[in-house]
Every structure is written in structure tokens, then in C-alpha cells.
Amino acid sequence: xxxxxxxxxxxxxxxxxxxxxxxxxxxxxxxxxxxxxxxxxxxxxxxxxxxxxxxxxxxxxxxxxxxxxxxxxxxxxxxxxxxxxxxxxxxxxxxxxxxxxxxxxxxxxxxxxxxxxxxxxxxxxxxxxxxxxxxxxxxxxxxxxxxxxxxxxxxxxxxxxxxxxxxxxxxxxxxxxxxxxxxxxxxxxxxxxxxxxxxxxxxxxxxxxxxxxxxxxxxxxxxxxxxxxxxxxxxxxxxxxxxxxxxxxxxxxxxxxxxxxxxxxxxxxxxxxxxxxxxxxxxxxxxxxxxxxxxxxxxxxxxxxxxxxxxxxxxxxxxxxxxxxxxxxxxxxxxxxxxxxxxxxxxxxxxxxxxxxxxxxxxxxxxxxxxxxxxxxxxxxxxxxxxxxxxxxxxxxxxxxxxxxxxxxxxxxxxxxxxxxxxxxxxxxxxxxxxxxxxxxxxxxxxxxxxxxxxxxx
Amino acid sequence: xxxxxxxxxxxxxxxxxxxxxxxxxxxxxxxxxxxxxxxxxxxxxxxx
Numbered sequence: 419x420x421x422x423x424x425x426x427x428x429x430x431x432x433x434x435x436x437x438x439x440x441x442x443x444x445x446x447x448x449x450x451x452x453x454x455x456x457x458x459x460x461x462x463x464x465x466x467x468x469x470x471x472x473x474x475x476x477x478x479x480x481x482x483x484x485x486x487x488x489x490x491x492x493x494x495x496x497x498x499x500x501x502x503x504x505x506x507x508x509x510x511x512x513x514x515x516x517x518x519x520x521x522x523x524x525x526x527x528x529x530x531x532x533x534x535x536x537x538x539x540x541x542x543x544x545x546x547x548x549x550x551x552x553x554x555x556x557x558x559x560x561x562x563x564x565x566x567x568x569x570x571x572x573x574x575x576x577x578x579x580x581x582x583x584x585x586x587x588x589x590x591x592x593x594x595x596x597x598x599x600x601x602x603x604x605x606x607x608x609x610x611x612x613x614x615x616x617x618x619x620x621x622x623x624x625x626x627x628x629x630x631x632x633x634x635x636x637x638x639x640x641x642x643x644x645x646x647x648x649x650x651x652x653x654x655x656x657x658x659x660x661x662x663x664x665x666x667x668x669x670x671x672x673x674x675x676x677x678x679x680x681x682x683x684x685x686x687x688x689x690x691x692x693x694x695x696x697x698x699x700x701x702x703x704x705x706x707x708x709x710x711x712x713x714x715x716x717x718x719x720x721x722x723x724x725x726x727x728x729x730x731x732x733x734x735x736x737x738x739x740x741x742x743x744x745x746x747x748x749x750x751x752x753x754x755x756x757x758x759x760x761x762x763x764x765x766x767x768x769x770x771x772x773x774x775x776x777x778x779x780x781x782x783x784x785x786x787x788x789x790x791x792x793x794x795x796x797x798x799x800x801x802x803x804x805x806x807x808x809x810x811x812x813x814x815x816x817x818x819x820x821x822x823x824x825x826x827x828x829x830x831x832x833x834x835x836x837x838x839x840x841x842x843x844x845x846x847x848x849x850x851x852x853x854x855x856x857x858x859x860x861x862x863x864x865x866x867x868x869x870x871x872x873x874x875x876x
Numbered sequence: 877x878x879x880x881x882x883x884x885x886x887x888x889x890x891x892x893x894x895x896x897x898x899x900x901x902x903x904x905x906x907x908x909x910x911x912x913x914x915x916x917x918x919x920x921x922x923x924x
Contacts (some may be wrong), residue, residue: 431880437888446879487877495889496882506892519902536910568898570920572905608905632907675907703907749907752916754886759917760895761888768912774902786904831888832915834903840910855911863915874883 420498421828422450425868426734431497432867434828438496439755441871445469445476449484454498458485504819507765511817516566519769520557521776521787524549524587525578529614530654532646534681534707534715540578542791547779548583554590556800557777562601564803571598574608576776576787581615591627610634610677612646613658613665621665629673633662636678637690637704645681645715659697666699675749677703681715685724688732695739695746703749706858708840717854726861733865737872753832753866764831770838771797771813785813788839813838816848823851829860886919897921 419434429447431440442450445465452461462481469476491497526547528540540546561571573594575587587609594605609624610632624631635658636642643653666674676699680687687704694702706725709716717725732748739745758764768774771785778790781800789795798805818824818835836859840852899920903912 435888437885439883439885441881441883443879484879487880490877491880491882499889502889503892510896516898518898519905521904570899572902574905576909606901606905610909630906632909677907677909679910705908705910708910749916750911750913754916754918756884756886757919757922758886759900759914759919760891762892762896763900763917763919764888764914768903768914770904773898774904787909833912834914835912837910837912859911859913866915870883874881 419501419828420450422447423864425730425864426737426872428868428871430864430867430871432828433491433497433499434831435499435501435503436496437755437758437831438491438499439867439870440491440497441874445480446484446487449481450488450497453485453488461485503761503765507762507817507819510762511766511814514566515772515814516568517561517564517773517775518568518570519572519574519774520561521574521576521774522549522554522557522580522590523577523776523778523787523790524554524575524580524590525583526779527582528577528579528612529582529648530579530612530646531649531651532612534645534679534709534713536708536788537578538791542778544778544791549586549777549779551586551589553777553779553781553800554586555593556781558590558594558597558605560800560803562597562603565603569602570604570606572606572608574610576610579612579614580609581611581620584615584620588623591623595627608632612654613661614648614654616658616661616665621668624665625669631665631669631674632703633658633665633674633676634678635659635662635676635694636680637684637687638693641680641684641690642678644683645679663698666701671700675701675703677705677749679705679707681707681709682717682721683715685721686728687725688728688735691732691748692735700746701749702746705750706855708837708843708852708855710843719854722854722857725858729858729861729865733869737869740873750862751866751869753863753870755867755870761831764834765818767817767835768838771810771816785809786839788837789842812848820849821851823853823856827856827860829856829863832863833859894921895919 421432465481606629608630639655642655776784776787783797818830824830838848841850
């Protein structure tokens with residue numbers, strides 16, 4: 419499978435199955451588009467006709483040159499390669515899985531009332547609650563006991579707002595540090611926060627113990643304040659911005675993300691990303707809201723072209739700023755072409771329900787944070803482990819080959835089949851794909867690869 | 877090559893041989909939480 423596109427003056431040819439990326443001239447771009455459909459003589463004739471009026475003359479020899487180059491790449495297995503991974507992946511998925519990551523819902527309560535919150539203002543359609551130290555310890559014990567030989571164990575302190583239960587966060591980190599020595603494990607703690615309760619003591623603790631912190635902020639003040647008010651209706655931007663700036667600086671602008679959500683109300687979200695960059699943040703993430711279609715702020719199909727233009731704008735501006743020595747990273751444009759994940763990781767899905775589980779304040783286990791509050795997705799609890807093995811098996815089989823849409827999609831090696839929760843929310847099953855999300859994902863990957871092509875040119 | 881320039885990329889077929897160790901980060905533990913992104917993640921073996 420070959421995916422080719424033009425972006426920002428670059429002609430890009432992605433050989434999907436090998437992961438190879440080729441930047442080509444116009445003639446090669448057109449020849450590659452016809453290569454598997456037409457005989458060589460017909461391709462030459464078409465090119466001579468198509469480029470007859472062109473300023474740079476195309477000859478039969480130059481078309482032949484392209485054809486020879488294509489042949490060479492085919493021999494080198496970097497163009498027109500086949501998908502040879504299905505059986506490999508099926509065998510891979512049959513292996514015994516271990517639990518390697520937990521999303522700890524340390525607080526089902528929140529001091530903000532964000533309008534788009536999938537957690538229903540922190541409570542996940544249930545009662546307000548804070549996780550006790552006892553339940554948290556059991557969760558870490560469960561993780562260690564079910565992690566097999568995997569050494570790196572990830573624990574994200576999530577909510578609601580986890581800083582509303584910071585004492586338990588601290589104690590659990592200390593507990594984890596004790597336990598990791600006993601069991602030859604390495605805990606990687608992360609924390610996602612809205613910043614309201616951030617203070618120097620918490621920052622210092624996080625800088626010592628948290629491998630990453632995710633700081634929720636939506637960009638421009640008016641956008642942020644509109645969607646992320648406090649419970650009294652007042653905007654939270656002015657309260658959190660100085661704290662986040664200090665936090666990012668105290669981490670040397672590393673190992674953090676400011677992360678925002680954009681909605682139908684700010685389809686011009688590139689301005690929000692740039693607003694965060696202008697405030698000095700260097701690691702930025704901005705995601706489309708995931709919401710029921712009836713919500714006025716939900717992204718609609720008709721918004722997709724506008725959003726794609728925004729991604730293009732953002733990519734160009736980022737290249738410009740980088741050239742000027744003022745660059746920043748955008749999470750969804752980051753792509754590691756030379757050292758990225760192996761094909762097993764790329765195709766096997768996000769790991770929800772198997773390698774990755776969410777734990778509620780009561781110790782219940784769900785496939786991921788987005789399934790919490792949906793009783794039909796209760797998997798078990800930290801005392802008894804996984805009880806609903808049938809449900810877990812369904813998640814285990816979730817991968818790109820189980821999703822018909824992914825089989826035809828060039829982006830499958832970059833999104834691993836997308837988000838199971840989004841699929842469920844929009845189609846009622848986890849083996850489908852959230853179509854708007856897919857369209858945006860494809861665009862982001864195109865931009866990310868284009869940026870690599872541009873950087874390679876220098 | 878005159879018409880085609882290839883970027884350096886990881887050979888996915890080769891990655892079948894030594895891949896699948898599972899030590900890498902879970903995608904939702906990074907910064908997404910509402911999508912699924914693996915293309916930007918690092919291979920734990922390459923980090924070493």
C-alpha cells in the first residue's frame with residue numbers, strides 16, 4: 419500500500435507497510451501513482467503528454483529514469499511492499515499479556531467544572547470520592563503481581579483532579595518506591611492536573627518523582643475560561659497560567675505537556691497552540707474534544723476541512739519558528755521515523771483492558787479511564803483481580819486487523835487502530851473507529867511527515 | 877537518486893525480529909487520553 423500526498427510544496431510518498439518515506443519530484447509523483455495500474459509504455463506516453471507544455475521538458479528517458487528508481491526501491495523493499503504482519507500480529511496477540519500501566523483515579527472530584535468533561539465534572543456519572551491509601555496500595559500491589567517480567571511500570575495519577583487527594587498521591591509514590599526495590603521494578607509516575615491546587619511543595623515533589631506531568635490548559639484566555647470555569651462559574655486561566663509557567667520552567671521545559679482540548683467553539687485552534695507557545699511553553703498538546711454529537715461544542719463532520727487547514731497552518735508556522743530558533747513541539751506532530759515503535763506495538767492497539775487498566779477510587783478495574791462509569795465495562799477489582807475475563811478477551815483481540823476500516827487506512831501504523839472508547843461511544847462496539855477522529859489523525863500524520871521532509875531538506 | 881529522495885526510517889519488517897518486548901510506554905500514559913497515538917513514541921530498546 420502506498421499513500422501519496424502533496425503538502426506545503428512537498429510531494430510525499432509513504433510506503434505504508436515498510437514505513438518508508440520518499441520525497442519525490444512531480445514526475446516521480448505522477449509515475450508512482452500510475453505504477454501499479456498501467457504498463458510502462460503507457461506510463462511513458464501519459465507522462466509525455468501530461469508534461470508536453472511544461473517548462474522543464476520530460477523525455478521518455480527521464481520517465482525511464484523514474485521507473486528505474488522505483489524498481490530499485492521495490493527491490494530494496496521500501497516501495498510497493500506488502501502487508502506481511504497479520505499472522506505475526508495474531509500470534510503476538512495470543513501471547514500471555516501482563517499489566518504494565520494503571521490510570522489511578524485518585525480523585526473522583528474536581529475543583530473545576532469544565533463543560534466538555536468526559537468524566538462528568540470528575541464524578542464519572544457516580545458519586546464523588548477520593549481513593550484511600552489502602553485501595554491505592556492494593557492497586558500498586560495488583561500491578562506488580564500482574565506485570566510478569568516487565569520492569570517498567572507506569573502509574574498515572576488521574577481524576578477528577580488528583581491534587582485534591584495529594585496526600586495519598588505522595589504516600590503512594592513512597593510506597594511504590596519501596597516496593598519497586600523489593601520486586602525489581604521501576605515505577606514511572608505521571609500526573610495530570612488542572613493546576614488549581616499547584617504550589618511550590620507539589621511542584622518540588624513532582625519534579626523529583628514524576629516522569630511526566632500533563633497540565634490542562636486550553637490556549638487563549640477567553641477560550642480556556644469559557645470551557646474551563648471553576649464551580650462558581652469564574653474562569654480559571656489567570657489562576658493557573660503563572661503556576662504552569664513556573665512548573666514548566668522548574669522542569670527545564672522537559673518532561674511535561676501543556677494539554678488543551680479544542681471544540682467546535684474554537685475551530686481556529688492553531689491560535690490556541692500558538693498562544694501557549696507565545697507564553698513560553700515548549701511541549702504542547704491540543705486534542706479535539708470527544709463529545710456526543712448533540713452537544714453544541716462537539717466536532718462535526720463538516721468541521722473537518724476547517725480543522726485540516728488549521729493543522730496545515732500550524733505545521734507551517736512551527737517550521738517557520740523552528741528556523742527562527744523559536745521552535746516548540748506539538749504532541750500530535752511528533753513522529754519518530756527512524757527510531758519509533760516496532761511493528762508489534764504499532765499494530766496491536768492501545769492495550770486498554772489488557773496491559774492498561776483504570777482503577778476507580780473504590781478499587782474497581784475498567785479497561786481504561788474513558789470506560790469508567792459504564793457498568794457493562796467493569797472488569798474486576800484490585801482485591802480479586804480480573805473477573806470478567808470474557809470482556810478482557812474482547813479487548814485482547816482488539817487490533818488493526820480486527821477493524822475493517824483500519825485495513826484500508828495508511829495511518830494504521832501510527833495510531834494502532836485508534837481509541838476503543840471513541841469507537842464504542844460512536845458505534846457501540848470497540849472494533850470500529852471514530853470516523854472524525856480518524857480523518858484528523860490522518861491529517862496530523864501527513865503534517866508530521868511533511869515536517870520531517872522539510873527538516874531533512876536543510 | 878535523481879527524482880526520489882528517501883528519508884531515514886525504521887525498517888518495520890526488521891522490527892518483527894527483535895520487537896514486541898512491551899517495555900515501551902502505554903500510549904494513553906503520554907499526553908493524549910482521548911485518542912491513540914503510537915507513531916510518536918520511542919522504542920525502549922533504541923533508548924538504551
